[in-house]
Amino acid sequence: MLHAVTQESALVLLVEDDAVTRRMLSLSIEKEPSLQLLAALDSRQTALAWLEKEPIDILVVDLGLPDGSGIDVIRHCAKLRPAAHIMVITTSSDEDNVIASIEAGASGYVLKDAGQLDIVAAIRELQEGGSPISPSIARKVLAKMRTAKAPEAGADESAKPTVALTKRESMILDLIARGDTYGEVARQLSLSVGTVQTHIKNIYDKLSVHSRGEAVYEANRRGLLQLDRLKSR
Secondary structure, three states, X not given: OOOOOOOOOEEEEEXXXXXXXXXXXXXXXXXXXXXXXXXXXXXXXXXXXXXXXXXXXXXXXXOEEOOEEHHHHHHHHHHHOOOOEEEEEEOOOOHHHHHHHHHHOOOEEEEOOOOOOOHHXXXXXXXXXXXXXXXXXXXXXXXXXXXXXXXXXXXXXXHOOOOOOOHHHHHHHHHHHHOOOHHHHHHHHOOOHHHHHXXXXXXXXXXXXXXXXXXXXXXXHOOOOOHHHOOOO
């Protein structure tokens, strides 16, 4: 499935092996004027080949592809198209898959069976700097982080520059680590969404990261998260 490209539209590559789901997601994306569906592919290999030759703005990818893992597609996209937004849409809630996807470069992780999936809303959140993550996934990640052993002090850790976050930045970091959207953070802290986005940009700069997932894991490694005070939704 291939379509003409317009400058005004964000270019979307969809990788999903199930024909019914692929058609449903394709129709939703095609109906949105701000999005342009470049292709709807059904395998790892075709996705890797596409990324080698065509620019994209957004990658929407399943993990369970017939010829391999969608995580390979995420890594390839992050390497070749570093400015692209990447979102996983899958049935897998396995912790290892979630963490591997985020570490590979995904900024969103949405379960297909988590109610009626609004792919356009999820993509919009992704474009606005958010990380659409199913609440059950956010809870699993937080649980794993709470039980993870803190890194021991060593040469590598001591070599990292100290990161000093403001009180407001720390609060926002805790909330996005929980899985809250920018709008939810803004409401809880009585701020505008624009102000929240500015704070998050500053957090990313201080941590030298480019996505919510990277920020959460880097902050956790540095002991900057106050996970005990976070409440799962």
